[in-house]
Amino acid sequence: MGAVVDDLLALFVRLVEIPSPSGHERAVADFISGYLRDAGLDPHEDESAGATGAGSGNIVVRVPGAGRGTPIVVAAHMDTVAIDGPIEAVVEGGVVRSAGDTILGGDDKAACAVLLAVLADLAKSPPSCDFEAVFSTCEEVGLRGAKALDLSLFAARAGFVFDSSGPVGDVITRAPSQKTVTADFHGVAAHAGIAPEKGRSAIAAAAAAVAAMDLGRIDSVTTANVGLIRGGSATNVVPERCRIEGEARSHEPALLVAQTAHMVDAVQLAAALAGIDVEITVVDTFTGFSLDDDALPVRIACAALRELAIEPRIGASGGGSDVNVYNAGGLPSVNLSVGMEQVHTPDEYLPVERLDDAYRLLHALLQVAAATTG
Ligand SMILES: [Zn+2]
The missing domain is CATH 3.40.630.10 (Zn peptidases)
Known part of the structure; x- marks a missing residue:
């Protein structure tokens, strides 16, 4: 050469x-x-x-x-x-x-x-x-x-x-455009062996939210993923905190809005069913x-x-x-x-x-x- x-x-x-x-x-x-x-x-x-x-x-x-x-x-x-x-x-x-x-x-x-x-x-x-x-x-x-x-x-x-x-x-x-969705579940900590009924698990709520989401290839122009999950402190503690981070992408703005709303809804419903608080942040990552x-x-x-x-x-x-x-x-x-x-x-x-x-x-x-x- x-x-x-x-x-x-x-x-x-x-x-x-x-x-x-x-x-x-x-x-x-x-x-x-x-x-x-x-x-x-x-x-x-x-x-x-x-x-x-x-x-x-x-x-x-x-x-x-x-x-x-x-x-x-x-x-x-x-x-x-x-x-x-x-x-x-x-x-x-x-x-x-x-x-x-x-x-x-x-x-x-x-x-x-x-x-x-x-x-x-x-x-x-x-x-x-x-x-x-x-x-x-x-x-x-x-x-x-x-x-x-x-x-x-x-x-x-x-x-x-x-x-x-x-x-x-x-x-x-x-x-595509991309939005990032971050959800911070805020449960109630308790000893998992002595008083589990006093706790409300942030991890269980986050898991329920992710399980309820349509993810992967949503349609020919839209994709979605939850890529990070982080929470808990020890096996004997009902976890107080859990954060999930995900994204949605679409070539169609309306479909991106719909998919993001679906993910946010899943988070809110899971938190409500678990009786815990959740903070949700949606960011426009790129257009x-x-x-x-x-x-x-x-x-x-x-x-x-x-x-x-x-x-x-x-x-x-x-x-x-x-x-x-x-x-x-x-x-x-x-x-x-x-x-x-x-x-x-x-x-x-x-x-x-x-x-x-x-x-x-x-x-x-x-x-x-x-x-x-x-
Ligand atoms: Zn590059």
Whole structure:
């Protein structure tokens, strides 16, 4: 493989080996800022760290072009899900994996590497269209970094988030909205052997609530899950406290409201039947989006892929990512696949050639955007 791929791979390995679980982005943010400054660019770290709980702010860098066509923004996130020990990347048979029992972190360091490499190219040879790039924080914990961005400061009229898994070619134009439901059951503690009749079990009430919920795949566009349950103190104490945390997602706002209401009803009924109090919190975690096939970023992404002789695969995601935030903020944006597989697991891997595909795709996006208006 060529020198570009070797450099990209080395950069990718360097990035994944800097640990950056959400909230601990400082070291990788410093590496990224340093890399960009060495390339002759002027990265700016925003002031969002305090509000987001991240280890750093988001890093934004602008590369003025010749002003032709459509100004675009490309985004990647710097944080990863929690890690289980240090990450050591191993390259074997054209595939990068993690040596230990933890994630590789290709989600989203593959995109960070590609974006850095292209930015370094643009520092030497400016693009024809104006270009902005974002390295965000705390994507994995509620898209907090992206939510803290001031989109009014961006000149871009189309956004491209490189944060989808699978071979290069996916163009994600739809994603669901998500609500999170948290319920704190407040029962009455008592000795389980001496005076159980004086107690009211928070765990039993929470269990009844979960058992009464429709969960899993609710319909073709809606899913729901209770993912955490925590309560009690010892086997001989009727538990006073129990918390459950769940979520619902849907591409249809009305169905999301209905599913969330169903989960809240189940909690309230179970608490009432148990004769205990419950506190319920419902949070809008992220807002879904749906772009037409002729929306600006969709047209640009599809044309760029065809330049590389890759047939675009337009599709929907079941997850949320920074792209939800850009769309909710009025900047039409798509999520593009960048090559990683089995993300968020110790089996995560990245075929090396996909780094090159994503790198060429980003250059092609710039070419097509410069030739695209309206
Ligand atoms: Zn990601």
